[in-house]
Amino acid sequence: MGAIELEHDEFITVCPSCHQRVSAQVEARNHGFPDSNFRIMRHYIARCRVCFQTLILEVEKDDEKPWTREANCVWPTPDRTLAEAIPEDLRREHSEARSCFNAKAYTATVVMVRRTLEGVCAEHGINKKPLHRAFQEMESTGLIEGRLLEWAQELRLLGNEGAHYTGKLVARQDAADAIALAEALMDYLYVFSAQFKEFKMRRHAAKQPAGSWPSAAPVANDASASAQEGPAR
Numbered sequence: 001m002g003a004i005e006l007e008h009d010e011f012i013t014v015c016p017s018c019h020q021r022v023s024a025q026v027e028a029r030n031h032g033f034p035d036s037n038f039r040i041m042r043h044y045i046a047r048c049r050v051c052f053q054t055l056i057l058e059v060e061k062d063d064e065k066p067w068t069r070e071a072n073c074v075w076p077t078p079d080r081t082l083a084e085a086i087p088e089d090l091r092r093e094h095s096e097a098r099s100c101f102n103a104k105a106y107t108a109t110v111v112m113v114r115r116t117l118e119g120v121c122a123e124h125g126i127n128k129k130p131l132h133r134a135f136q137e138m139e140s141t142g143l144i145e146g147r148l149l150e151w152a153q154e155l156r157l158l159g160n161e162g163a164h165y166t167g168k169l170v171a172r173q174d175a176a177d178a179i180a181l182a183e184a185l186m187d188y189l190y191v192f193s194a195q196f197k198e199f200k201m202r203r204h205a206a207k208q209p210a211g212s213w214p215s216a217a218p219v220a221n222d223a224s225a226s227a228q229e230g231p232a233r
């Protein structure tokens with residue numbers, strides 16, 4: 001307190017473009033106003049000193065502490081973190097696919113995505129070759145459904161195109177879609193399927209008051225349930 005605090009013109013942050021801790025030069029700033037949690041946040045438009053990417057940085061002003069040199073980069077949005085429920089080996093494969101994408105190596109990206117998909121099948125004990133047979137088995141065992149099978153097959157074809165010399169380059173947008181679809185597929189298999197299973201089990205348990213309702217009883221639809229006098233639910 002007392003001494004005039006000089007604001008920094010330079011912040012340290014992790015640049016989502018060049019993926020390293022960098023120094024970023026401030027080019028414009030706003031005055032901090034309290035957010036909905038009464039925290040005073042300040043935002044800066046800055047430029048990465050390494051790759052020259054424009055960044056929006058966020059710094060919290062805490063009255064107890066001097067201004068910090070560390071800033072959070074809030075734009076461009078950093079890569080999303082894959083859920084812990086996804087096996088580590090698959091997350092590693094996928095992270096390599098992302099590294100290829102960030103390095104603008106789009107052909108290598110779709111080849112890595114295809115490798116990740118092979119890993120997804122292997123992690124489910126499905127080792128059928130070629131890959132399209134493995135996907136068909138994923139569908140026949142109920143692991144994935146129609147739309148997801150279609151996605152997976154499209155990603156496989158794109159990966160095949162990447163893996164063989166055709167003289168054609170893989171487009172950036174196709175590589176970006178491949179990354180996004182692979183993430184959606186892994187989220188579906190490892191996160192949402194498990195979450196939905198738990199949800200169903202909870203709902204089932206809640207409907208079953210202390211053994212009075214046989215678990216094998218058919219589920220009555222709403223009309224017949226109100227027409228007949230069933231046990232208390």
Ligand SMILES: [Zn+2]
Pocket residue numbers: 015016017018019022048049050051052053
């Ligand atoms: Zn950078």
